[in-house]
Amino acid sequence: MRRETLHNESVAEAIDLIQQAKAAQSQLKTFSQEKIDAIVLSMVEAAQRESARLAKMAVFETGFGNIEDKITKNDFATNDLYRYIKDQKTVGILRKDTETRTLDIAVPMGVLGALIPSTNPTSTTIYKTLIAVKSGNGIVISPHPSAKNCILETARIVLEAAVAAGAPQGIIGCMTQLSLEGTQALMHNPDTALILATGGEAMVRAAYSSGNPAIGVGPGNCPAFIEKTANVKEAVKKVVLSKTFDNGVICASEQSLVVERTIEAQVKKEIAQQGGYILSAEESEQLSKVILRENGTMNPKIVGKPASYVADMAGLSxxxxxxxxxxxxxxxxxxxxxxxxxxTPILALYVEKDSKAAIDRCVELLENEGSGHTASIHSDDDQVIQDFSLRVPVSRCLVNTPSALGAIGATTELIPSLTLGCGAIGGSSVSDNVGPEHLINIKKVVYDFDCCVSKAA
Incomplete structure (x- = not known):
């Protein structure tokens, strides 16, 4: 009986929040760019003030990652994202071409359904609400159950800040009664204009099968190729930094190191000197038993945990x-x-005879899992970098940068984003880092061609 009651309450709440957001968005879409931007700035400032507290909540509730890096991610979702979007035009006439007499007019989508993962709960909530409001949309959030409280608190903070700056009440909603049926009701509702799905593979598939438009993100499995011309010390330093950032929960973090045989000894020496532990064959076999569950999916007990914790789980010293x-x-x-x-901070290491074999191995790894997501290379050889980039089936090919940070746009010129599209090959509708520009439709205003020609003549 309790299960049925929760089901009914969750579905009813989802429907109610969508209707509230729809009514609020009908007002928001009439606001000027200046008013939208003032609301966004208020949300950013509120999230910045609470960054550390929200990071602590996320770690204590989920057990994933660490407070310092969660703060960094919250700050990235405010500061870095804001620098990118603050002057971005998302309202009214975006572009005007007097020569061809065409206009591009921004049209917000309506109400977004946002699924928030437990790995990056507060930062993803900040990020999705900011890009939703910046693009003139309402948003209703479905939190991951294991991160419910920190997501609810984040949503409350940004909503209150938005309303204080003039946004209509209800423009940001967050479900409190959580059930699979409630999330399905959010995704299937005809008033949900678009689903922003960040999470597990099954959830992303469900979003795409809802009957509503969706932007989903598949799994990552980033190979990092350290090529023989690379600065090996720097390359290993960047990989270790990236793989340990928030204990490895960013899906763009490196999963395998692929190196050429000529630098194998040098790479292994740097790994050992920079805090890595190279397992013996017996230790690798022992650790392998805790990485996957019996059903072949990743063991959630290792996610976002320090290397020493995972080693203890496997009985390793x-x-x-x-x-x-x-x-x-x-x-x-x-x-x-x-x-x-x-x-989690576990890396595979593959040693190949030359760059061609190394690139082949990277492609094989991605085709096994992670197609469309991210690959990285450390090299000073432009030809090898080009060969690698042409071969790997990914949407982001990163060069000489920590993958976890480069892919989200923290150390590169990519759109600052916590939703990384994987393109058609990865089962996604976009291949970009998702920003406000992906949450508006463009109305084209065009004049008759002959009219344009006669005017020009």
Whole structure:
């Protein structure tokens, strides 16, 4: 009976929040660019003030990651994103071409349904609400159950700030009664204009099968190719930094190191000197048993945990200060956990005879899992970088940068984003980092061609 009651309450809440957001959005879409921008700035300032508290809430509630890096992600979702969107035109006439007499007019989509993951709960909530309001849309959030409280609190903070700056009440909604049926009601509702789905593969598939437009993000499985011309010390430093950032929960973080045989010894030496622990064959076998569950999916108990914690789970004795567990591997398959996505500080290491074989291995890893997402290369050889970029089936090809940070736009010129499109090959509707520009439709105003020609004559 309790299950049925929760089901009914959750569905009813989803419907009510959508209707509130729809009514609010009908007002918001009439606002000027200046008024929208003032609301967004108020939300940013409120999120900045609460960044540390929200980070602590996220870590204590989910057990994923660490407070310092959660603060950095919250700040990224406010400061970095705001710098990108603050002068962006998203309201009214976007472009005017007097020569061809064409106009591009922004049309907001309506009400967005936003699914928020437990790995990056507060930062993703900040990010999605900001890009929704900036583009003139309402938004209703479905939190991951294991991060419900920190997501609710984040949504409350940005909503109150938005309303204080003149936004209509209800423009941001967040479900409190959580159930699969409630989330399905949010995704299937005809008044949901678009679903922003960030989370597991099954959830993303459900979003795309809802009957409503969706932008979903598939799994990552980023291979990092350290090519023989690279500065090996710097490359390993960046990989370790990236893989340990928030204990590896960003889906664009490196999952495998692929190196050429000529620099194998040098890479292994740097791994050991920079906090990595290279496992023996026996230790690798022991650790492999805790990476995947019996159904072949990633074990949630290792997600976002420090390397020493994961080693203890597997019954391994490693130094207390170890940062990353590294296992040398020779095969790629769905049943080899090291060749798949591992949202924790575990790396596979593949050693190949030359750059061609290394690129082949990177392609094999991505085709096994993570097609469309991200790959990285560390190299000073432009030809090899080009060869790598042409071959790997990804939407983001990163060069000489920490993958987790480069992919989201923290160390690159990509759109600052916590929703990374994977393109058609990855089952996504977009291949970009998602920003406000993906949440508006463009109305084209065009004049008869002959009219344009006669005017020009």
């Amino acid at each position: 490693v130094p207390d200060d170890v940062k990353v567990l590294v296992s040398q591997q020779y095969s790629v398959s769905k049943t080899n956990p090291y060749s798949r996505e591992k949202l």
